[in-house]
Amino acid sequence: MSSSTTARTVRRRSLRIAVAALTAAAGLTLTACSGSDVNGAKPAGRTDGGAAAADPSGADSSAGAQGSDAQAAPDAKVDAKAGAKAGAEGKQSGGAHSTGGGGAGAGGVQRCHTSGLKASFATGGDATPDPNAGGSTTTSIVLTNKGSSTCKIGGFPGVDLKSENGGERWSLARSSKKFSSITLQPGDSTDFTINLAMTKEDKGFYQPAYADVTPPNETTSLTVEWPWGTLVDQRGATHPATFVNPIG
Known part of the structure; x- marks a missing residue:
């Protein structure tokens, strides 16, 4: 080649x-x-979530949060319904309990009303006031629960003395003693005392014929006959020696 x-x-x-x-x-x-x-x-x-994390705007991240909320919303609704149902059952139970109490006050015991009480003076023995004791003697008025339900009573009753014809009335003052409530079962009794300034003088006296007794927190009264003698008339006195003490 x-x-x-x-x-x-x-x-x-x-x-x-x-x-x-x-x-x-x-x-x-x-x-x-x-x-x-x-x-x-x-x-x-890499995923879309990873891209969102790198995005400063966080748009995809917020979309992820909305997705989380959307997932939680059904559970929240279920819990809310369950809570509402439980609350409704609680209210129904409380209402039934209240209805069972007959709308009574604390402990299910209502206060004593005039219509369920009987009033009378305590008489005999030591209950008789000493007519010679001046203002240091007392008399007692007994209040008895004549109703069929237990009731509670406490405080100062109102006592108005009135003459034979009812024209001369004496609304007795009240002492400053403290008081508490007493629960009376049917047939039970309690009492309160009235300090008396009695007199045998034929001048400056007041002779009651009846006593109108109004139980605490009531507006109607019970009338009982006055069984004792005359009182020193102190209807206009600032500090009369005849006054009412609280119940119990």
Whole structure:
């Protein structure tokens, strides 16, 4: 083979090798671009949440929070309904209990009303006031629960003395003693005392014929006959010696 022929052969081989190398490089370049596009569409190890975390606006993050709220809302509604039902049952139970108490006050015991009480003076023995004791003697009025229910009473009763014809009335003053409530079962009694300034003088006296007794917190009275003698007339006195003490 001539030298010129050999030179041409070598150049063809070099060109084929160069073309093959270029083709291979182009293929690699295309393959790399294709892989980048796929990975860009679906980056490995990344989610929308990850992208949101990187977003300073936090728009996607707030969307995630709304999704959480939406998930919690059904549970909240269920809890609210359960709470409302429990509250309604509690109110019904309380109402039934209150109704069972008959609308009574504390402890289910109502106060004593005039219609359920009987009044009378305590008489006999030590209950009789000493007509010679001046203002240091006392009389007692007994209040009895004549009803069929237990009741509670306490405080100062009102006592109005009145003459035979009812024209001369004396509303007795009250002492400063403290008082408490007393519970009366049916048939039980309690009492209160009246300090008396009695007199045998035929001047400056007051002769009661009846006593109108009004139980505490009531507006109607019970009338009982006055069984004792005359009192010093102190209806206009600032500090009369005849006055009422509290019940019990």
